[in-house]
Amino acid sequence: MNRLEADARHPVRFTLNGKAVEAEAEPRTLLSDFLRQQLGATGTHVGCEHGVCGACTIVVDDMLTRACLTLAVQVDGCDIRTVEGIAPSPDRLSALQRAFRRNHALQCGFCTAGILMSLDHYLSRHPAPTEEEIRELLSGHLCRCTGYTPIIRAALEAARLATSSEETSDA
Amino acid sequence: MVQAAVRTAISCDQGKGDERPWVGRSIERVEDAGLLSGRGRFIDDLGVQPGTLHAAILRSPHAHADILAIDTEAAKRLAGVAVVLTGEQVKAVTSSLVVGVKAPVECWPIATDRVRYVGEPVAVVVATDRARAEDAAELISVEYRPRSAVVDPLGTLAREAPVLHDGFPGNLASDRTFRYGDPEQAFADAPHRFSIDVKYPRNSCTPIETYGVIASHDAAEDAFDILANFQGPFSIHTVIARALKVPGNRLRLRTPPDSGGSFGVKQGVFPYIVLIAAAARVAGRPVKWIEDRLEHLAASVSATNRATTLSAAVAADGKILALDWDQIEDCGAHLRAPEPATLYRMHGNMTGAYDIRHVKIRNRVVVTNKTPTGLNRGFGGPQVYFALERLVQRIALGLGVEPLDVIRRNLIEANAFPYRTASGALLDSGNYQEAVARAIEGGKFAELKARRDEARAQGRLYGIGLAAVVEPSVSNMGYITTVLTAAERRKTGPKNGAQATATIGLDPVGSVTVHVASVPQGQGHRTVLSQVVADVFGLEPKDIRVNTEIDTAKDAWSIASGNYASRFAAAVAGTAKLAAERVAGRLARIAASQLNVEPADIVFTRGFVASRHNPENRIAFSRVAALSHWSPGSLPDDAGQTIRETVFWTPPELTPPDDEDRINSSLCHGFIFDFCGVEIDRTTLETRIDRYVTMHDCGTILHPGMVNGQIRGGFAQALGAALYEEYAYADDGSFLTGTLADYLLPTTTEVPEPQIIHMETPSPFTPLGAKGVGEGNCMSTPVCVANAVADALGLVDVTLPLVPARLAELVRGAEPPPPSGHPIARPARQGDRQLRGEGQASLKGAPERVWRMLLDPATLQSVIPGCQRVDKISETHFRADVTLGIGPVTGRYRADVELFDLEPPRAVRLRGAAEGALGFGSAEGRIMLAPDGRGGTQLTYSYDAAIGGKVASIGGRLLDGATRVIIGQFFAALARKAGGGAAGGFSLFAWLAKLASLFGGRR
The missing domain is CATH 3.30.530.20 (START domain)
Known part of the structure; x- marks a missing residue:
């Protein structure tokens, strides 16, 4: 393992939503701060900085990760996905995002990025989840606005639409 | 005349088949696309001026201690540190925050010679980045001499309690007694008297985004420019300006486009606005501060905790004849503006949904060694209704009748509206009997009772709770002056009303812009306003662009501006409608002259301004709308300009307190009737909500999806308050819930979907007939759940939050000592860790x-x-x-x-x-x-x-x-x-x- 100088800044390179990025970080810099402050990827939000609220959840090398519990220097060479990478294009939303909008699954939108990342990751692996499974998955996220039900509905609806459209295209 | 024409035109328009009005539809929110794709613009997402410095705050570890010395030399020497401010430096450039009662007491945003709560700021370090600032804060050496601390509202009134402020002798900041009707006689005559003692705990709605402030000071003009995720009320602007020693026009206060939830809490950022602005002035550079979660939980703000004794004089048939309230409100270590507002917000509503003519109230405000309090969703309602609706259950038990019967016997009659309560509120509209009947029917109350019988027959712990609540909205800016005596009020001058503002702008291509000073934190104000204004102009919501950022240097605002007291739908959206109608009236005159018809014949529909009688005779809206820019000379003489119109609206019903201390504390009063069934696990004593029914009459519903969103969100927060959340303090004042792993919020696995039932009785006092809806469940749900738990366990007294450990103590008594041979750690002092x-x-x-x-x-x-x-x-x-x-x-x-x-x-x-x-x-x-x-x-x-x-x-x-x-x-x-x-x-x-x-x- 590389030994890093505490007071020095170290280059960190990784893939962010499919694009190569590079910037320098002190060893103590959190990945959440690095994404937001060094790379300007402010879609990932910081709510507690101790891993409970889930707002900063991102995907690192195909694993759901709390960016606030990860150091920037740890992800050198990794593949990272954040909320900025979910939509197919800047003026279009993904099926999951559209389901959120239809179901009023967000109010202030501060916790939403983390929830979207968890769901996007989970639904790609579990295309036909039950409500209980979604509730279990999202129990690692805190939302103070919605009372959660619209989020659960949006997730189930997105899964249902994705499955039915696949069936249609298969047919 | 023209107004009337416009109104008729709209309602005529609304009658036609698919041309339903936009108001009342759950359209998708304009806010969502950006928020869903990571393009929100919250305060910490915005760029800052190059050279902006970052602040970290050193806070007190003691609940109560004298500061003997602060050594900041090592911190100042650290590379990157610009300035270090202690209370002394802050005092030199600011003055004390205004205190809401008449007393010789100061209130600083930072400790000066004494700390009075854990987390109170002691020093501010300003450096090139946050990490350096935090490094330096750790190098500051503070010498404290601890004093004994007091955290209990009753304990703080004891003779031996340590005194926090010399200006509050005996820790008592205010003590007022009120009397309405003849309560003494009513108690003397009544056959029954029921009493309840309640201790309502501290909690907070804890938005997921914390506080943020970016401040700069222009020394040349001695003016501050501040961006903060403040939520209002903008009466606080005055407090901040005074503290910074500048006139209001030299305090430019702005808000970011997005705010990550507030629920009242972000009102409490204002002491930090003063602190960071002072730091920016001393540093001579812009300073940014983003609060962290530990700071937020320990020391941002909290709802008040309250000790209440409530007695009722009750007739044999369950009719409540009089109430006697004794409330001791704990505002924490300092009485910060607008406190003691939490205590007085409900003053007109102390009789809830009931017709009770005789009321006695004693209100005491005390200080303790805890974080100062402020706005929090429900604001005073949870504390009042917990006592009132627990007492209703107690009365039912005492008389051997159903709680529902006691509620029904006391509800205000449907034909009594507008109804003036004993303490002065004017309840605008409602039909409480009908609402209760619909809830009982639609929510299947009889079936729920059968469910309880069945569960109990099987030996399970099952209970039913009820709560009837009047939800006030649109606060009277004068209600807080009820804390003063009539003589004191005469001296300070009248305070009343609630000015709402809205501005409609038409640009040179005729597109419509709306600006309001409502400062939303996720409530979708932009969407609702686009619906309201689209209806007036016959356009679609997507044609209307709404801006809800506020800039006190440029925008129309008043002290009542901001997002609190559930005032948006009732006051702000209504004012936007009035402003749009005023512009529409002028556009109708212009169009009438162009189309050669009478203004009364004009309708706004589908993007055109047309003759009602001959729809083919029409002109594009954008063309009429642009005329003021391009050809003001061709406007009819009496039309005036249509480029920009700002309307200020304040309801005349919001009068100041009268000489008998009667106060119409709020403009609108919605009605809520909740009932629920809970089951408690016999082994773990965990409470599970089996079914929750909540009936709301919030007047006209502008956007059903958002109204239900407000209800669900409030319900989830209230469930947290009922079952999990408490800002817990040890007896020595140590704060014990500084992380979200200690202060437990409900998650997806704990929050069920409540059954929501609506009834719409429009308010006669608001332009759209709407009332507030966002805070109701924070008032009704905690006590509804508590009533159900008390019913399930056969308890006389329950205290929130209903955590299993607390229920275990109530049901099984204190935990027995462990078997011999297992030594137990016994705290040296109660509350020690x-x-x-x-x-x-x-x-x-x-x-x-x-x-x-x-x-x-x-x-x-x-x-x-x-x-x-x-x-x-x-x-x-x-x-x-x-x-x-x-x-x-x-x-x-x-x-x-x-x-x-x-x-x-x-x-x-x-x-x-x-x-x-x-x-x-x-x-x-x-x-x-x-x-x-x-x-x-x-x-x-x-x-x-x-x-x-x-x-x-x-x-x-x-x-x-x-x-x-x-x-x-x-x-x-x-x-x-x-x-x-x-x-x-x-x-x-x-x-x-x-x-x-x-x-x-x-x-």
Whole structure:
């Protein structure tokens, strides 16, 4: 393992939503701060900085990760996905995002990025989840606005639409 | 006349088939696309001016202590540090925040000579980046002399209680008595008297985004420019300007486009606005501060906790004849604006949904060593209704009737509206009987009772709770003056009303812009306003662009602006409608002259302004709308301009308190009737919501999806307040719930979907007939759940939150002592955080050698990670600086250790104290050395420690684990060192310093 100088800044390179990025970080810099402050990827939000609220959840090398519990220097060479990478294009939303909008699954939108990342990751692996499974998955996220039900509905609806459209295209 | 024409035109328009009005439809929100794709613009997402500095705040670990000295020299020397401000420097550039009662008391945003709650700011460090600022904050040395602390609202009134402010003798900030009707006679005549004592806990709606402030000061003009995720009310603008010693026009206060939830809480950012603005002025550079979660939970703001005694005089048939309220409101360590508003917000509504003519109220406001209080969703409602609706259940039990019957017997009659309550509120509209009947029917109350019977027959713990609540909205800016006497009010001048503002702008291509000063934090104001204005102009919501950012230097605003008291739908959206109608009236005149018809014949529909009688005779809306820009000369003489119109609206019903202290504290009053069934697990005593029904009459519904969103969100927060959440303090004032793992919020697995039932009785006092809806469940749900739990367990008294441990105590009595042979750690003082442990280690070298090493400070730095410095005061007395991280908090501690009962080379007892920004405490331990028979030493140790301060806030669960890990690591490293034959070795002091620094030392 590389030994890093505490007071020095170290280059960190990784893939962010499919694009190569590079910037320098002190060893103590959190990945959440690095994404937001060094790379300007402010879609990932910081709510507690101790891993409970889930707002900063991102995907690192195909694993759901709390960016606030990860150091920037740890992800050198990794593949990272954040909320900025979910939509197919800047003026279009993904099926999951559209389901959120239809179901009023967000109010202030501060916790939403983390929830979207968890769901996007989970639904790609579990295309036909039950409500209980979604509730279990999202129990690692805190939302103070919605009372959660619209989020659960949006997730189930997105899964249902994705499955039915696949069936249609298969047919 | 023209207004009437426009109104007719719209309603005519609304009648046609698919041309339903946009208001009342759950359209998708305009806010969502950006928020869903990471393009929100919250305060910490916005760029700052180059050269902006960052602040970190050093906070008090003590609940109550004198500040003897602050040494900031080391912090100032750290590279990157611009300035370090203590209370003295802040005082030099600001004046005290205004206090809401008449008393010789000051209120500073930072401690000056004394700290009064854990987390109170003591110093502000401003540096090139946040990490440097935090590094420097740790280098500040503060010498405290602790005082005894008081955290209980009743305890603080006791003669022996420590006094927080000399200007509040006996810790009493206000004591007022009110009398409406003839309560004494009613009590004397009534056949029954029922009473309840309630202690409502502290909690907070804790938005997921914390506070943020970016401030700069222009020395040339002595003017401040401040961006903050403040939520209003903008009466606070006055407080901030006064504190910063500038006139209002030199305090430009702006809000970011997005705010990550507030629920009232972000009103409490204002002391930090003053603090950071002062720092920017001293630094001569812009300063940014983003609060962290620990700071937020410990020291941002909280709802009030309250001790209430409520009595009712009751007739034989259950009719409540009189109420006697005795409320003791705990506002924490300082009475910050707008407190004691929490206590007076409900003053007109102290009789709830009931027709009760005789009322006595005693309101006392006290201070304790806890975080100052402020706005929080429900604002005063949860505290009042918990007492009132618990009492209703108590009355039903006492009379042997159903709680529902007591509620029904006392509801205000449907034909009595508008109804003036005994204490002065004018309830605008409603039909409470009908609402209750619909809820009972639609929510299947009879079936729920059968469900309870069935569960009980099976031996399960099942209960039903009810609550009827009047939800006030649109606060009267004058209600807080009810805390003053009529004579005092005459001196200060009248305060009343609630000015709402809205501006409609038409640009040169005729597109429509709306601006309001409503400062949403996720409520979708932009969407609703686009619906309201689209309806007036016959356009679609997507044609209307709405801006809800506020800039006090440029925008129309008043002291009532902001997002609080559920005022948006009732006041702000209504004002936008009035403004749009005013513009539409002028456009109708212009169009009428162009189309050669009477203005009364004009309708706005589908993007055109047309003749009602001959729809083909029409002109594009955008063309009429643009005319004021391009050809003002061709407008009819009486039309005026249509470029921009601002309307201010204040309801005449919001009058100041009268000489008898009657106050119409709010404009609108919605009605809520809730009932629920809960089941409590016999083994774990965990409460599960089986079914929850909530009936709402919030007047006209503007957007059903958002109304239900408000209800669900409020319900979830209220469920948290009922079952999990409490800002907990130890008796010494230590704050015990500083992380979201200690302050538990409900998650997806705890929050069920409530059954929501609506009824719409429009308010006659608001332009759209709408009333507020966002706070109701925070008022109704905690007591509804508590009533159900009391019903399930057959309890007379229940206290929130209904955590299993508390229910266990109520149901099973206090926990019995453990069986003999298992020693139990008994706290030295109630509320102390006690930690105990023991262990052993094997070391090379005989006990005599180990003993010498133990007493040698020179070897310590290589042994203790994070040990900066060790001083040997005497042979048995050491001091050291240690940096230590536990869970999310890392801090520097100064340890002071003495050795006792020395038995060289076999045993020693140690006693230590440590203190740092993160905590303080004391530890005692014993170390024994024995030869292991192979030339080495067997070392055994035990420790016993108590902690306080910030480190206590992160929870014993982390501390216990961290202790074991750190001590284990230490001995492992030590053993390695001894085994390697290096000059160092195990040191008694190293171990002790580690231990003492971890637990700290109580003085």
